[in-house]
Amino acid sequence: MNKTISVIGLGYIGLPAAAMFADKGVQVIGVDVNQHAVNIINQGKIHIVEPGLGEMVQKAVANGLLKAVTKPETADAFLIAVPTPFKGDHQPDLSYIEAVSKALAPVLKKGDTVILESTSPVGTTEQMVEWLAAARPDLKFPYENRDEEVDIYVAYCPERVLPGQVIRELVENDRIIGGITDECSNKAIEVYSIFVKGDLVKTNARTAEMSKLTENAFRDVNIAFANELSLIADRLNINVWELIALANRHPRVNILQPGCGVGGHCIAVDPWFIVDKSPDLANIVRTAREVNDNKPNWVIEQVKQAVEKVANFANKKTNEVNIVCYGLAFKPDIDDLRESPALAIAEKLMDLYPNQVKAVEPNYNSEANHSEKEIALLDYQDSLSKVDVAVLLVNHKEFVENKPHFGSNVVVVDTKGIW
Template identity: 65%
Template sequence: MSFETVSVIGLGYIGLPTAAAFAAARKRVIGVDINRHAVDTINRGEIHIVEPELDVAVRAAVTGGFLRASTQPEPADAFLIAVPTPFKGDHEPDLAYIEAAGKALAPVLKKGDLVVLESTSPVGATERLADWLAAARPDLSFPQQAGEQADVNVAYCPERVLPGHVMRELIENDRVIGGMTPRCSERACELYKSFVRGECVVTNARTAEMCKLTENAFRDVNIAFANELSIICDKLGINVWDLVRLANRHPRVNILQPGPGVGGHCIAVDPWFIVDSAPEEARLIRTAREVNNGKPAWVMNKVEEAIEQAQADGKQGKDLTIAVFGLAFKPDIDDLRESPALDIAIELASRHPGRVLAVEPHISVLPDKLNSPNVILVDLPTASAQADIAVLLVDHKPFKELSMPAHLKIIDTKGIWT
C-alpha cells in the first residue's frame, strides 16, 4: 500500500521540517500540534521557529496545497510522532507526550497504516507506543500481537540533523530504521525513501532507539573530555586552546573544543536515557554528563573572580555592568533549549546587583526565564561599549568578527577572543 497522505504529530524543530520535506516530495501532509499559534502560523505559509530554508519550504508546501496544519489528528496512511521526551524526577525519561500523541491518533487509525516514532526515546519506547495503540484500538492488530500479519505497522526512525542545516541533512543523511518486524521496517523504508537520498539502514526497533542515544552519548563523552581538560589547564596556567591545537596535530587525536557546558534537546538529554536504563553499568556516560553539567558553575566562578578583581580596583559591584555574549545552546541559531549559556545568564542575573547586558542576535525578546529588571537585551556595539566584564558563551559568527575594547575584563569560554 502506497503512502499518499502523511501525518506529522508535533510541529517543532524536527516535525515541521520533516513535514515540509514530505510535502516537497508531493505527499499530502497533515501537520498536527496542540499549539494553536503554531498551527495558524503554518497555515498562513509562515514558520514559528528559526531554521534556514525552512520558511521557503513551508511557504511552497502550503501555497501548493501539500501541507496544512491542524490541532487534531486526521486519517492518513502514515503517522510520524515527533514530540518532546523531557525528564521527570531524577533524569527519568517522561513518555507522556508520546503516550498522548499515540492516544490522540489511535481513533483515526485504519488497517494498512504505518506509525513511526521519531522522538528521541529510551529503549523500549516503540514497544510501549504499540501497546498504547493496541489498548486504544482492540479492533486492529499490531506487531506485538500478529507479527508480520499485523493490521498496523510500527517502527522507530530517529532524526540525526544539525540545527541550522536541518533541511539539507534531512535529505542527505542516512537514516536508521528499526521496525518491530521486518515488514514494519520495509514499509518505513519505503516511506522515507520518498525524500531521503541517504541510505535507509534497517535494524530492529530497540537497536535503532539505542543507536540514537549512543550517537549523542559518544559526543557528550568527547565534549566532557575537552571541558575537563579546560578546567585542568586553567588550574595549571596553560592555554587550553593552544594545547588542543598542538595535540590535534597527532594523526590519531581529535580533541573537541571546550565550552561553557552542553545544551540542546539531544546531547544534554539523551545520555541520561542510557543511564536510566542501566544505572550500574553506565559509569562513564554518567560521569561525562556530570562533568558537562558542572561546567556552567565553573564559568560562574570565573565571573565571580573577575567581579572581585574589579572591586579590588575600586569599583562597586552594583556599578559593574556585565555583558553575556550568546544565549543559544550553539552558534548561529535561536534555539535556547537546555542552553548552558542561558543558565549562566539566569544565574548571573540573580547574583549580580548591577546591570546585565544580554547579547543574542537571533532573538528579539528575552525568554521568560531571564525576565529580570537588571537584564537588558542589547546589540553588540552597546554591550562592548558599556560593559566592564564580557562573558563570551556562544561563538556566533558576529562575535568572531568583533574587536573588544582593551578595558574589558573577558571570560572567553570558546577561545575566540583569547
C-alpha cells in the same frame, strides 16, 4: 501508498520533515498542540529559525500541500516528533508520546504506518504499541518475534540532523529504520524513500533506539574530556586552546573544543536515558554528563572573579559592575534555547547580580523561545561601550567575524577561546 502523511510535533524536527514531504508533492497534515504555531504555519510562515525552511513552508502552504491542525486527522503514515525530556532525577518523561498515542489511536485505520522519531529510551516504541493497542483493540498491532499479519505497522527512526543544516541533512544523511518487525521496517522505508537520498538501514526498534542514544553519548563523552581539560589547564596556568591544538597534531588524536557546557534537547538529555536503563554499567556515560552539567558552575565562578577584579581596579562597588553575556543559544548560529547552558548561566548571573546583567543574542526569536527570566537584550555594537565584564558563551559568527577590541578596563571571560 502514502498519499497523505501526518507529522505530529511541528518543532525543529517535525516542521522541516513536513515541509520536505510536501516539497515532493505529498499531502501533509501537521499536528501541534500549540495553536499559535499552527496559526503561523497556516499563514505560510514559520515560528523557528532554520535556513531555507521558510521558503519551503510558504510554497507548501500556497500549493495546498501542507496544513497544520491541533488534533490528529486520518492519514496513511504518521511521524511522531514530540519532546522526550526527563523529570526528577533524570528519569525519562514519556508523557508526550503517551498523549500522542492516545490522541492518534482513534484515527488509525488498517494499513497505516506509525513512525516514532522522538529520541527515546530503549523499549519506548514497544510501549507506544501497547498504548495504541489498548486504545484500539479492534486493530492488530505488531510485536517483536511474531510474524503474524497486522493492521498497523510501527517503527522507530531517530533524526540525526544539525540545526542550521536541517534541510540538507534530512535529505543526505543515512537513516536507521527500526521496525517492530521486518515488514514494519519495509513500510517505514517506503515513507522515507519519498525524499531521503541517504542509505535507509534496517534494524529492530530497540537497536535503533539505542543507536541514537549511543551517538549522542559518544559526543557527550568527548565534549566532557575537552571540558575537563579546560578546568585542569586553568588550574595549571596553561592555555587550553593551544594545548588542544598541539595535541591534535597527533595523527590519531582529535580532541573537541571546550565550552560553557552542553545544551540542546539531544546531547544534554539522551545519555541519561542510557544511565536510567543500566545505572550499574553506564559509569563513563554518567561521569561525562556530570562533568558537562557542572561546567556552567565553573564559568559562573570565573565571572564572579572577573566582577571582583573590575570592582577593585575601577574603584566600583560590585553592584555597579555591568555584565554582558554574549550568546544565549545552545550552539552557534541558531535560535534554539532548549537546555542551553549559556541561558542557564545568564539566568544564574541575574540572580547573583540583579539589574546588572544584559545579553547579546543575534539569533533570538521571541516567537520560539521563552526563558524563565526576562533578559534585557542589547545590540552587539552598542553593548561594547556598556560592558565591564564580557562573558562570551556562544561562538556565533557575528562574534567570530567581528571580534571586539575592549579597553584595558574590561575583563573578558571567554569560554570559546575566540576573543
